[in-house]
Amino acid sequence: MPLYAYRCAEDGPVDVMRPMGTAPAAVACPAxxxxxxxxxxxxxxxxTRRAQVAAIDRAEASRTEPAVVSAPPPRPVRPGPAPRLDPRTAALPRP
Structure with a gap:
C-alpha cells in the first residue's frame, strides 16, 4: 500500500497510507x-538493496533478451544408500 504525503499549514507534514489511486487531494490533519x-x-x-535491484534488472532483461545456453544443465547426482555408522542398529526396522 503506498504512502501519500500531505502538508498541513499549521502542523506540517502528514503521511497517509491508502490503496493505490484512492488518495484524495486533501485530508483532515490528525492533530x-x-x-x-x-x-x-x-x-x-x-x-532498496543492490541484490534486489540486480535481480529485478535480470528478470526484466530476460523478458526480451533471454540468456543463451550452450548445453542442458547437468543431471543431478543420485545419492547412494546412507552408510550405517553403528553396527548395533543394523537389526532395527527402517521406515
Whole structure:
C-alpha cells in the first residue's frame, strides 16, 4: 500500500497510507482537523538493496533478451544408500 504525503499549514507534514489511486487531494490533519493538501514527492527507491535491484534488472532483461545456453544443465547426482555408522542398529526396522 503506498504512502501519500500531505502538508498541513499549521502542523506540517502528514503521511497517509491508502490503496493505490484512492488518495484524495486533501485530508483532515490528525492533530488540528484542518485540511492538509497533497504534496508530490519523489518515490522512495533509495532503500532498496543492490541484490534486489540486480535481480529485478535480470528478470526484466530476460523478458526480451533471454540468456543463451550452450548445453542442458547437468543431471543431478543420485545419492547412494546412507552408510550405517553403528553396527548395533543394523537389526532395527527402517521406515
Amino acid at each position: 488540528c482537523g484542518a485540511d492538509a493538501a497533497r504534496v508530490m514527492t519523489a518515490p522512495r527507491l533509495g532503500g
